[in-house]
Amino acid sequence: xxxxxxxxxxxxxxxxxVIFLLTILISLGKGAVQVGVDEIMDALFLKEVTTxxxxxxxxxxxxxxxxxxxxxxLSLSGAILQGVMRNPLAGPNIIGVSAGGGxxxxxxxxxxxxxxxxxxxxxxxxxxxxxxxxxxxAWKEGVMPTRLILAGVAISSIFGAGNNALMIxxxxxxxxxxxxxxxxxxxITWKDVNMVYPFILMGIAAAFILPGRLNxxxxxxxxxxxxxxxxxxxxxxxxxxxxxxxxxxxxxAGMLGFVGLMVPHITRLFLGSDYRYLIPGSMLMGGTVLLxxxxxxxxxxxxxxxxxxxxxxxxxxxFFLYLLRxxxxxxxxx
Amino acid sequence: MELRxxxxxxxxxxxxxxxxxxxxxxxxxxxxxxxxxxxxKSTLVKTVSRxxxxxxxxxxxxxxxxxxxxxxxxxxxxxxxxQEKSLNVDLTVEQLVSYGRHPHLGFGKRFGKRDREIVMExxxxxxxxxxxEKSMHSxxxxxxxxxxxxxxxxxxxxxxxxxxxxxxxxxxxxxxxLELVEELNKSLGITVLMVLHDxxxxxxxxxxVYVLKKGTVxxxxxxxxxxxxxxLKEVFGIDARIYEDEVNNCxxxxxxxxxxxxx
Numbered sequence: 001x002x003x004x005x006x007x008x009x010x011x012x013x014x015x016x017x018v019i020f021l022l023t024i025l026i027s028l029g030k031g032a033v034q035v036g037v038d039e040i041m042d043a044l045f046l047k048e049v050t051t052x053x054x055x056x057x058x059x060x061x062x063x064x065x066x067x068x069x070x071x072x073x074l075s076l077s078g079a080i081l082q083g084v085m086r087n088p089l090a091g092p093n094i095i096g097v098s099a100g101g102g103x104x105x106x107x108x109x110x111x112x113x114x115x116x117x118x119x120x121x122x123x124x125x126x127x128x129x130x131x132x133x134x135x136x137x138a139w140k141e142g143v144m145p146t147r148l149i150l151a152g153v154a155i156s157s158i159f160g161a162g163n164n165a166l167m168i169x170x171x172x173x174x175x176x177x178x179x180x181x182x183x184x185x186x187x188i189t190w191k192d193v194n195m196v197y198p199f200i201l202m203g204i205a206a207a208f209i210l211p212g213r214l215n216x217x218x219x220x221x222x223x224x225x226x227x228x229x230x231x232x233x234x235x236x237x238x239x240x241x242x243x244x245x246x247x248x249x250x251x252x253a254g255m256l257g258f259v260g261l262m263v264p265h266i267t268r269l270f271l272g273s274d275y276r277y278l279i280p281g282s283m284l285m286g287g288t289v290l291l292x293x294x295x296x297x298x299x300x301x302x303x304x305x306x307x308x309x310x311x312x313x314x315x316x317x318x319f320f321l322y323l324l325r326x327x328x329x330x331x332x333x334x
Numbered sequence: 335m336e337l338r339x340x341x342x343x344x345x346x347x348x349x350x351x352x353x354x355x356x357x358x359x360x361x362x363x364x365x366x367x368x369x370x371x372x373x374x375k376s377t378l379v380k381t382v383s384r385x386x387x388x389x390x391x392x393x394x395x396x397x398x399x400x401x402x403x404x405x406x407x408x409x410x411x412x413x414x415x416x417q418e419k420s421l422n423v424d425l426t427v428e429q430l431v432s433y434g435r436h437p438h439l440g441f442g443k444r445f446g447k448r449d450r451e452i453v454m455e456x457x458x459x460x461x462x463x464x465x466x467e468k469s470m471h472s473x474x475x476x477x478x479x480x481x482x483x484x485x486x487x488x489x490x491x492x493x494x495x496x497x498x499x500x501x502x503x504x505x506x507x508x509x510x511x512l513e514l515v516e517e518l519n520k521s522l523g524i525t526v527l528m529v530l531h532d533x534x535x536x537x538x539x540x541x542x543v544y545v546l547k548k549g550t551v552x553x554x555x556x557x558x559x560x561x562x563x564x565x566l567k568e569v570f571g572i573d574a575r576i577y578e579d580e581v582n583n584c585x586x587x588x589x590x591x592x593x594x595x596x597x
Contacts, residue, residue: 228409
């Protein structure tokens with residue numbers, strides 16, 4: 001729709017783009033070795049072989065790209081889910097992506113540690129199957145959002161119990177899986193990035209046809225049906241896209257689901273709940289937030305690293321709460 | 335466009351909500367459904383607007399059965415305003431009304447100049463021009479209902495279905511909404527089917543009423559023929575006095591007391 005462009009919101013989006021680009025530069029430059037902006041540019045766009053170029057290309061860039069992809073995917077997934085469920089608490093965790101992905105990842109890491117390279121694939125499959133189970137359980141002449149959320153909570157807790165059982169039976173292997181549990185991006189290589197980006201790009205592409213539909217879905221199932229929308233089909237499509245996005249994210253970064261809950265809300269405080277703005281806004285914000293947190297995670301106690309999941313919750317959550325308190329009552333559930 | 339319902343049966347689980355319903359709304363008529371709580375009025379409007387699927391019976395719009403009309407096409411012919419509408423949206427009136435164009439858009443058919451004109455016209459018809467850029471949150475109940483009706487008009491429907499359009503509104507807003515519906519019916523020739531709680535409203539604004547009781551049609555016809563002492567006692571269980579209002583040329587009643595069992 002070309003009508004009703006809101007120039008203020010468009011400006012906010014452009015500001016987000018600028019902040020996003022700046023964050024990329026900061027992320028590439030900061031670390032155990034400091035690299036200046038000019039060197040980053042040289043490294044990215046010239047073919048000269050230098051140590052810094054090696055660092056940028058082989059260490060930082062894959063990680064930066066992964067952080068962006070993961071942040072974008074989780075936030076987008078959360079924004080879509082909050083829309084189709086019309087529930088502010090919806091997020092990738094709710095459709096079982098984190099629990100399912102987490103359990104399968106953990107299962108491989110603990111029981112078959114020699115097959116650790118299968119973790120991303122396993123987590124991805126686990127995430128999607130958990131979503132499928134939850135969707136089927138919630139189905140009864142259509143899927144009611146509330147039932148879906150409750151089924152999600154129940155299934156997640158079953159997987160959670162599985163995780164705990166694994167850790168209790170194999171206490172000696174727990175330290176090796178902590179990174180996966182809290183979510184982190186250390187030791188990311190181009191190989192990981194290559195494995196997930198097709199899914200994430202596919203999800204992003206699909207997400208671009210959703211905003212108009214999500215806006216209408218916010219009016220309620222009955223109104224949406226009255227406007228000629230096939231509500232059930234749209235909801236299934238949106239859930240599949242979200243679980244694809246979040247599943248791919250979990251498979252590289254472990255259990256980082258909180259981003260998916262928080263970022264769409266922060267974005268909504270700035271842009272309102274019109275999905276034509278909220279979707280691109282959440283993507284930009286998600287990439288920025290995760291990248292920023294990951295940079296802090298790398299730099300804060302360098303050369304030691306903190307998992308980004310810890311930074312995310314420790315810094316992100318209070319900031320989120322601050323914004324919520326400050327919000328001028330223009331914050332609506334979904 | 336005319337609506338015809340025959341032999342309709344609707345169940346929730348094992349419970350029969352509607353049975354053997356026959357109903358007809360002719361082109362350009364205003365038809366009201368009345369009946370006590372739980373008589374199946376809302377279920378009936380939901381079923382004819384395809385929000386619920388019947389177990390048996392047939393619903394047709396101008397001779398086409400409802401299931402043979404694709405979802406989007408149906409939304410171009412029939413606009414529905416359910417009773418429960420989400421308030422959880424920070425939209426301007428204009429945005430909301432523009433959603434009414436949804437069934438006319440599609441792959442390769444984006445919102446264009448013509449759609450914008452139709453949206454503006456819909457806003458004008460409901461007298462909402464001055465609220466065009468206002469947020470839905472800032473409107474009164476009556477204005478909000480008018481905005482929703484605008485959205486329905488932007489669908490350019492031939493049939494308008496309203497489920498209790500006056501609920502929660504003050505008397506002046508109730509009048510405002512019903513006057514608007516009547517005016518749209520007269521000027522655009524839209525067929526109207528609505529659920530009304532207030533029987534005097536039904537008398538005044540309907541060409542025809544259907545009285546529902548426990549999931550069946552108890553009676554139907556012109557309000558003056560249907561709404562009488564016997565019906566009020568049998569269906570609503572009240573004793574009432576019936577009068578004729580010569581100014582508006584319609585019947586009205588004043589409730590007396592609750593009728594005694596078997597009285």
